[in-house]
Amino acid sequence: MNVPRAGLTWLLIGQALLLVPLWWQLPPWLLLFWLVCSAWRIQVYRMRARVPGRGLRTAMVVLAAVAVFFSSGRSFGLETAAALVVAAFLLKLLELNTRRDAWVLLLLGLFCQVVAYLFDASLPWALYSVLPLAALLAAMVGLQGGQGERLGPPLRRAAGLLLQAVPLALLLFVCFPRIAPLWSLPLNSGQARTGLADVVAPGDIATLAQSPELAFRVSFDGPPPARRQLYWRAFTLERFDGRRWQQGGLSRFQAVQPWQPVGEPWRYRVIQEPTDKPWLFALDVARSTAPDVQQTQDYRLQRRRPVDQPLYYSVESWPQVVRDPQLAPALRQQNLQLPATGDPRMRAWASDMARRYPESEALVAAMLQRYHEQDYHYSLRPATLGSDSIDGFFFDTRRGFCAHFAGAMTFALRAAGIPARMVVGYQGGELNPAGNYFTVRQYDAHAWVEYWRQGQGWRSVDPTFAVAPQRIDQGLAEALGADEPFLQGSPFSMLRYRDLAWLNTLRLGWENLNYGWERWVLGYQQAQQSELLLRWFKGWAIWVLPTAGTLTVLLLGLAVLRPWRRQVDRVLRQFLRFERLLGWHGLTRAPGEGPHAFAERAAQQLPGSAQAIHTFAQAYTRQRYAGEAAAPATLAVQLNDVRRSLAGRTGPQRKPLP
Amino acid sequence: MRAALVARLQRWQDRRAPAAAEVQLDHSRVYIVPSRAGIAYAATLLLILLAAINYQNSMAYGLVFTLGSLFIVAILHTYRNLSGLRVGSDAPQAVFAGEQARFIVHLQSQGKAHYAIAVGWGVHTAHTTDVLPAQAQRLELALPTSARGWLAAPRLRLSTGFPLGLLRAWSWLRSGQRVLVYPCPLAGELPTQHASASTAELAGLQALGQGTEDFLGLKPYQPGDAWHRLNWKAWSRGGPLLVKQFGEARGQDLALDYLALEGGREQRLSLLCHWVLRLAEQQRPFAFSLPGLHLPADCGVAHREACLRALALFEGHR
Known part of the structure; x- marks a missing residue:
């Protein structure tokens, strides 16, 4: 069984479309490989080339496998798996001889589509993926043959089928029970993601502030808090080695001290972009019911597995809760840790301050006052610092980004004997007026300080606010000096042109659309599903899928089969009447007896009506088999003639009318 | 199973x-x-x-x-x-x-x-x-x-x-x-009852095609009769459509008889089938008999069909 031309063509088109989103993720030599395989296949179809032999095919498989192995480096991540699937998808082209081969190629194609979704499921690519899907379906239709060999009809039919499948698919999407992963698969995509890292050197967050990439979106139930209250905690940095800050061992793995909610909470939902890191983003002090999420020692929310897909979760935050009124000795020690040597000026200054302000609150206030009153500058381009980086920044250059201010302050507090740590996360966000949600981007990355006080627990303080209050109240763009253009590294980002009103409206509309997509489609997992079904259907949720599913299939069946419009063949109906009429006169058509033979026999048995019977039978045969236009009315008249000619007849064969 | x-x-x-x-x-x-x-x-x-x-x-x-x-x-x-x-x-x-x-x-x-x-x-x-x-x-x-x-x-x-x-x-x-x-036709010797005349018969068959047979008389036209035997002259004068009948001397009619043959049933039927076809093609009248069935000498499509049908459905003589 050969592969019909329409099927083959659509298969090749579908493959080309399918691979477009994958070229960004796959090694470039696969593109060359694809061109070779496709060209070869087309030449085979045009009888210009022969199908490669078994030896050559084996060689190509080995070559592809080796090439994938070498180009993936040492790790076996999603890229490697994707490259292998795509290589198989391409190689199968050379072995496309029968319909069975074509089916293998089609099913591999469906799998490649899944791989593409794993890489990127954003709205534009999701919309795009309708094209390769339609082409693959058109290939399925084309493989059946029929409809000539044209390309249009299979695509139209495939599109029609796809449209008819939509209602049931939507129903399944909403109601089909979502379950937790059956086993954990690391989606180690290996690609570097922009975002907060485990280890922070003073300049790192400043680099992040150049990126307009989306970090997460938040929508509040009820009125949102003021902008200056939006400190989105990711994690804390507690170990300082003289240059860089790192996470403390305790806070990462130990569960938090139990705490009781106090006061009014904020309730909100977060849709977080993949970070490949386990932590979530939340306001203090947060609690989330999302599966697999726990709170660790430093009050961060942490997931068991890294966030490798857009993640939707709802959080409640109680800002008035006192954190750790008593500090465990180990924790206290961790938060007083300083390198053995280095930064002597800072150490001296801190002990001097500690003498002058024995109350830690007063000391903090004095430090903030120094930041505020002296000549400190908030800048994305801090000066290069020598080996004693804290000293160099605090006493000499005095230009820095949030991490510099927070780092110096944490150092000073520790040197003064107050347990302190640096907190990393995001601050602020852009409120979308239409959607009532905040969009937090990478340039909102921020670092601030927490110090501990007996009985009052951990208290947050933001030195950046003392230096550049506009950063907190309005955002980064407003806080930067005139000589430091916002988003210098991304000249095409629409965020740079926020002054153009129409462009800004357009951008916000697009963001709204994306937000809806992430919230209602990509983020639609276990948590959101149960929430939604419970809200809509209360206790009836489990009946929704079977009931609505049956109903949908029933309606679909009615729409497709249209039993009420069953076309009755009116020509045939006349013949059936003819048969019934003769049946009353004792003549029944034998199985296998054609209409002509039957009429012949009837004419012999009923010679009085022979003429009428012949006329009717000939007209019927002509209309039915000789392509003459159907004229059931004529047949009816002729049948009437037969009836009339039989009417006078009485005889032994005549049966009573039913 | x-x-x-x-x-x-x-x-x-x-x-x-x-x-x-x-x-x-x-x-x-x-x-x-x-x-x-x-x-x-x-x-x-x-x-x-x-x-x-x-x-x-x-x-x-x-x-x-x-x-x-x-x-x-x-x-x-x-x-x-x-x-x-x-x-x-x-x-x-x-x-x-x-x-x-x-x-x-x-x-x-x-x-x-x-x-x-x-x-x-x-x-x-x-x-x-x-x-x-x-x-x-x-x-x-x-x-x-x-x-x-x-x-x-x-x-x-x-x-x-x-x-x-x-x-x-x-x-x-x-x-x-x-x-x-129908049985599969099988070429072979024509088995007539006049075994002594078989050579002459075969010679006669050759001559038949040239139309030198004795003229016997006329009979009314029936569908299936050969056109080249139509009596066109009489018809063109306004008479009825008649067919010239040629024949051999009485008693020389060909007869295809199952029982006169040698060999197994299917072989005999195949041979008869061959001759039915051949004689019908040559417009030559022949009688036909199977055990339990005798068709008198005739020619024409209907006769041929009847013979073939009988051959196809013959069940006797095991």
């Missing part, structure tokens, strides 16, 4: 759908199951669902649900593509054993198009055709014959995978048509 199951299934089918020369396919005759490709498709969907669950990827969920719904939609469309089709058949022409019998099948649509309908006796030997609303399709299905006698048409299988090939809908039809299979 499998054969018994298949036989039971077929009996069940036969009860549901009695033989008829013309039927319209409907739910009582159309069966539908996933094709092999459909099963592979379902397995792929299962894999995609696993990926969707493990990576918590909504788009993969969306894909698997869309493809799953397509499967359901395809069931309806595949069924629809076959149902409503009207299938008729004509009585086939008689053939000689060893030839292909040609069964005629008419496919006609009831107003909608039917695509890629495979029609054949079995799964592997099938014509694939489209049946469009405007035109009826006429198909000739060949069936090899081996033995003389009646040959009933096997079950006709109509099937389709259209549109997606994920499912196969099919219907078995018994048209009730049968074809008469």
Whole structure:
């Protein structure tokens, strides 16, 4: 069984479309490989080339496998798996001889589509993926043959089928029970993601502030808090080695001290972009019911597995809760840790301050006052610092980004004997007026300080606010000096042109659309599903899928089969009447007896009506088999003639009318 | 085991759908199951669902649900593509054993198009055709014959995978048509009762073609009489259409007699068949006898058909 031309063509088109989103993720030599395989296949179809032999095919498989192995480096991540699937998808082209081969190629194609979704499921690519899907379906239709060999009809039919499948698919999407992963698969995509890292050197967050990439979106139930209250905690940095800050061992793995909610909470939902890191983003002090999420020692929310897909979760935050009124000795020690040597000026200054302000609150206030009153500058381009980086920044250059201010302050507090740590996360966000949600981007990355006080627990303080209050109240763009253009590294980002009103409206509309997509489609997992079904259907949720599913299939069946419009063949109906009429006169058509033979026999048995019977039978045969236009009315008249000619007849064969 | 199951299934089918020369396919005759490709498709969907669950990827969920719904939609469309089709058949022409019998099948649509309908006796030997609303399709299905006698048409299988090939809908039809299979002609000596005259007969047969036979008289024309023996002159003068009758001397009529032959039954029948054809071709009257049947000397199409039919259906003389 050969592969019909329409099927083959659509298969090749579908493959080309399918691979477009994958070229960004796959090694470039696969593109060359694809061109070779496709060209070869087309030449085979045009009888210009022969199908490669078994030896050559084996060689190509080995070559592809080796090439994938070498180009993936040492790790076996999603890229490697994707490259292998795509290589198989391409190689199968050379072995496309029968319909069975074509089916293998089609099913591999469906799998490649899944791989593409794993890489990127954003709205534009999701919309795009309708094209390769339609082409693959058109290939399925084309493989059946029929409809000539044209390309249009299979695509139209495939599109029609796809449209008819939509209602049931939507129903399944909403109601089909979502379950937790059956086993954990690391989606180690290996690609570097922009975002907060485990280890922070003073300049790192400043680099992040150049990126307009989306970090997460938040929508509040009820009125949102003021902008200056939006400190989105990711994690804390507690170990300082003289240059860089790192996470403390305790806070990462130990569960938090139990705490009781106090006061009014904020309730909100977060849709977080993949970070490949386990932590979530939340306001203090947060609690989330999302599966697999726990709170660790430093009050961060942490997931068991890294966030490798857009993640939707709802959080409640109680800002008035006192954190750790008593500090465990180990924790206290961790938060007083300083390198053995280095930064002597800072150490001296801190002990001097500690003498002058024995109350830690007063000391903090004095430090903030120094930041505020002296000549400190908030800048994305801090000066290069020598080996004693804290000293160099605090006493000499005095230009820095949030991490510099927070780092110096944490150092000073520790040197003064107050347990302190640096907190990393995001601050602020852009409120979308239409959607009532905040969009937090990478340039909102921020670092601030927490110090501990007996009985009052951990208290947050933001030195950046003392230096550049506009950063907190309005955002980064407003806080930067005139000589430091916002988003210098991304000249095409629409965020740079926020002054153009129409462009800004357009951008916000697009963001709204994306937000809806992430919230209602990509983020639609276990948590959101149960929430939604419970809200809509209360206790009836489990009946929704079977009931609505049956109903949908029933309606679909009615729409497709249209039993009420069953076309009755009116020509045939006349013949059936003819048969019934003769049946009353004792003549029944034998199985296998054609209409002509039957009429012949009837004419012999009923010679009085022979003429009428012949006329009717000939007209019927002509209309039915000789392509003459159907004229059931004529047949009816002729049948009437037969009836009339039989009417006078009485005889032994005549049966009573039913 | 499998054969018994298949036989039971077929009996069940036969009860549901009695033989008829013309039927319209409907739910009582159309069966539908996933094709092999459909099963592979379902397995792929299962894999995609696993990926969707493990990576918590909504788009993969969306894909698997869309493809799953397509499967359901395809069931309806595949069924629809076959149902409503009207299938008729004509009585086939008689053939000689060893030839292909040609069964005629008419496919006609009831107003909608039917695509890629495979029609054949079995799964592997099938014509694939489209049946469009405007035109009826006429198909000739060949069936090899081996033995003389009646040959009933096997079950006709109509099937389709259209549109997606994920499912196969099919219907078995018994048209009730049968074809008469004549014996296979076998060339050999002409066996006459006048064995002594056989040489002369054969010489005479040669001469017959040249029309030098004795003129016997005229008889009224009957369909099947040879045109070159028509008495055109009398007809052109306004007389009735008459046929000149030539004949041999009485008692010299050729007689094909089964009992005069040597050999097995089928061999004798084949030989007789050959001579019936040959003599009929040469317009030569001959008598014909089988045990239990005697046809007096005659020529013409009807005589030939009667002889061949008797040969095909002869059951006696084991």
